[in-house]
Amino acid sequence: MLAASSPPLPRPAPQELEDTYQDAAxxxxxxxxxxxxxxxxxHLETELLTGVFPHRSVLYVLGVLSSDGLCPPGSRTSWNPAHPTCSQMATKSVSFLNxxxxxxxxxRAxxxxxxxxxxxxxxxxxxxTYYGLILQAEExxxxxxxxxxxxxxxxxxxPKQREGMARTVGLAAARHLDDVWAVLDQFGRSTRVKWSLHLFSLKVGGQSSxxxxxKWAGSTILLAYGEVAAKAKAHILPWVDNILxxxxxxxxxxxxxxxLKHSFLTAMLMLVGAISRSEGAHSYEFSxxxxxxxxxxxxxxxxxxxxxxxxxxxQTLHLISSLCQLRPPIGLERKSRLLSVCxxxxxALPPLDALQKHSCLFLEPPDIQVRPQRPPPAQGGLSPTPTGCAVLWRESPPGHPGSGRVPASAPRGTGKGGRTWPAAAPPPRPEFTRQRQ
Incomplete structure (x- = not known):
């Protein structure tokens, strides 16, 4: 009797198979x-400058070399984007833009x-990256x-597509800041972007391709503004208020x-970093x-x-701290509100059930118990409440990594086993208590 044959495995698409072979090569x-x-x-330089768009395998090798830093020390050639050789190759490729x-x-690539x-x-x-360097070299x-x-x-x-587009825009801004600003402003006012900002949240049903x-065109624009700030360097200060x-x-x-929240914070971190590296930032007035x-x-x-x-x-806390150091200084009332929110x-402590649920993630898990509130002993303890309850850290068994903790109900100045400590010296472990009304 013949055994039931397993279904045949799906064959990879011809393009996927070709890409796999090219990656191996x-x-x-x-x-x-x-x-x-x-x-x-x-060989790579020759393939890149023939005037014919390079084969994917050449670009794959260049991508690996630019990210892995395989350039030997002292070599005049490097495919790292920060190396002058890469900028020189980009300058030689400018004519291909036409x-x-x-x-x-x-x-298409x-x-x-x-x-x-x-x-x-x-x-x-x-x-x-290479596209941005070519646009940077274009006159x-x-x-x-x-x-x-x-x-x-x-x-x-x-996400990676948006980050790559923003990087290209930022590299072009290093030399063409006015042009990049005009393009981003025009793109932000386009009908498609306005629709994505105002109407997408109102759509119901399925979403077409x-x-x-x-949908996330605004995310690309935010990241692009951050990259513009990072790449413009010394020229960024007069543009900060416009970008903000x-x-x-x-x-x-x-x-x-x-x-969008992630893109906003990422762009802000790049902008604040650019401001901090700019000379004269602390004497500049930001509106x-x-x-x-x-x-x-x-x-x-x-x-x-x-x-x-x-x-x-x-990230938000870091940004607030950095912005508070800029001029003009923040008023006391606004600073007080910010401090209160932070x-x-x-x-803010997590809810009680979350504290119990996630205690297993601690290196020394606390032993948590919940019991009705009782009047405190004569020498201290928890304040009584009619209907409250307390979360207590119970004594760990001997040999446990957390052994030696003092129960919340222990008298002040008394440690494990009834040992007493001088009145001026605190016990070796603090009392951990939490009340819930």
């Missing part, structure tokens, strides 16, 4: 770099779906604007979600800091109270 070339760096570098075929192939949309492929990561403002507009008209659905292409005003606009007029602090206060108030270690909470966000 690229890995071999990367391995050769460790032994023959000069020969491989010359080739319609080359430009279309570039956009940048917008091609990756096998995992949550991770950026090495070739696309390199291309976004024509019209060419820069045309290419940036074409890039921003592509899909904004995936066209909807998702534009646009960020505040997207904060108030976006259909808010975790994606938008008060409005921005109100936005951060709203974010802090919306943070969950049952989780203290959220990245957005600490204290409530940090020192």
């Amino acid at each position: 690229g890995d071999v070339l990367v391995a050769l770099c460790r032994h023959s760096w000069r020969a491989v570098a010359q 080739s319609e075929v080359w430009s279309k192939e570039l956009l 940048l917008t091609k779906p990756s096998q995992s949309q949550q991770e950026q492929s090495p070739e696309k990561d390199f291309l976004f 024509s403002s019209l060419t820069v604007r045309t290419h940036l507009q074409g890039l921003l008209e592509t899909s904004h659905q995936w 066209e909807d998702l292409r534009w 005003s646009r960020m505040i606009f997207y904060f108030h007029h976006s259909s808010w979600d975790e994606t 938008q800091t008060s409005e921005l602090l109100e936005c951060l206060k709203v974010l802090m108030e919306k943070e969950p109270q049952d989780a203290l270690c959220t990245p957005s909470r600490w 204290l409530r966000a940090v020192f």
Whole structure:
């Protein structure tokens, strides 16, 4: 009797199979770099400057080399974006921007779906950076604007795609700040972006692929403003208030979600970092800091109270602290409100059930019990309440990592086993109590 045969495995698509083979060939070339760096570098440079858009395998190798830092010490050639060689190659590639075929192939490669949309492929990561360096070296403002507009008209659905687009825009801004600002402003006023900001939250039912292409366009713009601030360096101070005003606009007029919150905080961190590195920032008057602090206060108030270690909470605190150091100084009343919000966000205890549920995550798990409140002993303890209850840290058994804790009901100055301590000296372990009315 023949055994039931298992269903055949699905065959990979021809394009996926070709990409897999090309990645394997690229890995071999990367391995050769460790032994023959000069020969491989010359081959890659030749392939990049032929005038024909490079094959995906070449871009894959360049992406791996630019991210892994395989350049030998003292080498004149490096594919790290910060190395002068990469900028020189970008300068030699400027003429390709005028080739319609080359430009279309570039956009097709940048917008091609990756096998995992949550991770950026090495070739696309390199291309976004290289594209920005080419636009940075371009002399024509019209060419820069045309290419940036074409890039921003592509899909904004995936996080890595938005980050790559913002990086390209930021690199172009290092030399064409006026042009980049005009492109971002025009794009932000476009019908599609306005629709994504105001109407997306009102849509019901299913979402089409066209909807998702534009839903997070505001996220791309926020990240782009942050990259512009980071790349403009010394030229950023006169632009700070303009950038802040646009960020505040997207904060108030976006259909808010975790994606936009993350983009807003990331962009703000880049902007504040650029300000801190600029000479004369402490003597510069910023007119938008008060409005921005109100936005951060709203974010802090919306943070969950049952989780203290959220990245957005600490990013917000860092931003508030940095902005408070800028001029003009914050008024006492506003500073008091900010401090109150921050204290409530940090020192609020989790609910009792969450404390019990997550105690297993502690290195020394507390032994928690809940019992009706009783009158305290003669030498201290918990204050009595008619209907309250107390959370007590019970004594751990001998040998337990947390042994030696003092019960909440123990008299002050008395340790484990009835040992007494001098009146002026505290016991070795503090009392841990919490009351719930």
